[in-house]
Amino acid sequence: MINIETPTYYTATKKYDLSFPSLEADLEADVVVIGGGFSGINTALELAEKGITNIVVLEARYLGFGGTGRNGGQIMAGIGHDLEKIRKDVGEDGLRQIFEISDLGADIIKGRIQKYGIDADFCHGYGYMGFNARQAKTLRTWEKEFKSLNSKHEIRYLDGSEVRQIIGSDAYSSALLHMGGGHVHSLNLLLGEAKALASHGVKIFEYSPALDVQYGERITVRTAKGSVKASKLLWACDSFLNKLEPELHKSTINTYAFQMMTEPLSDELIQRISPIRGAYSDIRPVIDYYRVTNENRLLFGAATPFIEHIPRDLKAWNRALMLKIFPYLENVKIDLAWGGPMACSPNLFPQIGSLPGRPNAFFVQGYSGFGVTPSHIICKVLAEGMSEGSARYDLISSVRRIRVHGKDQMRPLLLSAGKTWHQVSGYWSGRR
Numbered sequence: 001m002i003n004i005e006t007p008t009y010y011t012a013t014k015k016y017d018l019s020f021p022s023l024e025a026d027l028e029a030d031v032v033v034i035g036g037g038f039s040g041i042n043t044a045l046e047l048a049e050k051g052i053t054n055i056v057v058l059e060a061r062y063l064g065f066g067g068t069g070r071n072g073g074q075i076m077a078g079i080g081h082d083l084e085k086i087r088k089d090v091g092e093d094g095l096r097q098i099f100e101i102s103d104l105g106a107d108i109i110k111g112r113i114q115k116y117g118i119d120a121d122f123c124h125g126y127g128y129m130g131f132n133a134r135q136a137k138t139l140r141t142w143e144k145e146f147k148s149l150n151s152k153h154e155i156r157y158l159d160g161s162e163v164r165q166i167i168g169s170d171a172y173s174s175a176l177l178h179m180g181g182g183h184v185h186s187l188n189l190l191l192g193e194a195k196a197l198a199s200h201g202v203k204i205f206e207y208s209p210a211l212d213v214q215y216g217e218r219i220t221v222r223t224a225k226g227s228v229k230a231s232k233l234l235w236a237c238d239s240f241l242n243k244l245e246p247e248l249h250k251s252t253i254n255t256y257a258f259q260m261m262t263e264p265l266s267d268e269l270i271q272r273i274s275p276i277r278g279a280y281s282d283i284r285p286v287i288d289y290y291r292v293t294n295e296n297r298l299l300f301g302a303a304t305p306f307i308e309h310i311p312r313d314l315k316a317w318n319r320a321l322m323l324k325i326f327p328y329l330e331n332v333k334i335d336l337a338w339g340g341p342m343a344c345s346p347n348l349f350p351q352i353g354s355l356p357g358r359p360n361a362f363f364v365q366g367y368s369g370f371g372v373t374p375s376h377i378i379c380k381v382l383a384e385g386m387s388e389g390s391a392r393y394d395l396i397s398s399v400r401r402i403r404v405h406g407k408d409q410m411r412p413l414l415l416s417a418g419k420t421w422h423q424v425s426g427y428w429s430g431r432r
Contacts, residue, residue: 002256002310008338009261009299010069010187015119018191020198023058023208023226030054031386032221032228034210034244035236037068038186038375039364041193043234045112046383048200055202056228058221060209063194066240069187070340071372072259072289072301074279075109076126076181077146078102079374080349081285082429089399097395101381103149105373106180108380109189118192121294124153125278126181127166130174135283138430139176146178153180167280168272171325183279183291186372210244215358232386235363238371239341245363247355251345251401252366255415256310258339259301260318261293262332270296273326283431285422288321298322298329303369305423308415314339344368344418346402350375352382353397362386 030052033040036059044055059065079102080086087095113122130136136159143157158165158175166177198204205223214220219233235245243249270277270292279291290300300322304311311317314337323330345351345366355361364382367374378396385393407414426432 002339004340006338007336008070009259009293009297009336010064010185012336013185013295014191015188016191016195018063018194020063020204020206023205023223023228026227027056027203027229029056029203029228029230031056031232031234032219032230033057033234033236034221035059035066035238035240036063036194036204036206037066037236037238038190038371039238039379040234040236041190041197042376042379043236043364043383043386044202045193045197045200046380047387048197048202050383050387052387053201056230057197057202057204058208058210058223058228059204059206060240062206063204064187064190067238067340067342067367067371068190070257070259070338071186072279072299073183073186073291073372074126074181074281074289075106075122075183075373076279076281076370077105077178077373078370079377080347080370081368082348085347086349086399090395094395094398097392099145100149101377101392102374103146103151103180105377106182108376109184109373112193112376113189116192116196118189118196120189120192121185122182123184123277123294124179124182125166125276126178127276127278127280128176128178129167129172129280129282131172131282134427134430134432136174138283139174141430142176151180153178155179166276166278167274169325172282177276181279184372185294213245215361217360219361231360233361234386235361235365238365238367239343241343241365245355248363248365250403250407251351252343253404253407253411253414254341255303255308255344256339257301257303257342257369258311258314258318258337259299260315260322260334260337261300262298262329263335264296265298265332267296273298285426285431286419288325290322290325297335298326304419306416306420308412308419310339342367342369342371346404347399349399350378351399351401352378352385352393353401
């Protein structure tokens, strides 16, 4: 098992010394949110900006303890892994609408940073990397699709020796540069957003796990030393739901991702690795992803591609992957490695909506490893659904939640089978 108490790059370099009390009272609210990651904090902030400020946020540990503080910090376009997987649910028009809003994430994040003066090391520049001719063809298609959205940012396909303009690696034969994407210090972004949320008068409590939820016209959430009664509830726990809501538990399955960071590198070496100081990922069904940090480190992450398991030595496992891309980093020291769970949905698309028969109990989960940017889009749409309603909310919440049968008894087997199928199907879709 992974020790989730291990420090991460984000906890080691956070710039906000925020802390919030635990709940030790019985409160009344308009909305109670369970979960203090991007989903919970962003949805609450979207609601607060609409004038709904009588909100209570309950976090079981500290803000960003979950996936928000354990990711690659990638700012990339899109929602979900493959929109084709939801075509039957939303139709052609719906698919196009979702594709159009899927490019909003970076601008939402930048707008949030500017509005509240958040110090989160946002940096432009993203490279989608291809290894072979099939992936090159896919990247050319993506170039046309991204450009069809009339982005104001540079979007450019690169081939052969041109690839070296953005990355110092011989591993790739093609790339798609998207200067609208990039990377961010995700924990500092969250903490800045939480500070903004508190400025609206929203109450945030840490180390206050929800122990029991009683549904009704007024929903009651009980913690060890207090309770919250609210007109509306939001479940925003993702991979840390821990079976507390059985209806949500049955439609995602947890897998693991692992990251590491190098020691600080020289300016010359960083320039060789990444002339644009950007973020990168290949386009395989299970990606390697990495970026340079503000402190001149390389942050590198991945998940196991076929067989679901947790490597015994995360530093050695990630380092071996890094050296396949950057063999000249052989003598670079790895300072820290960590990992954590991420909730995957069967169609690899985020799930939002309200619980069956409980129209005032909302949920968001199942980012399937792509959460930093999509969470800012999804939570804007979710806040619309929780307040005035919107066509965008109706559309995205219409995507089916599919039950994962046998997940508690056969999680590793199901994930291994799913990853293998995902990889094999990647040959047909131009991702392998």
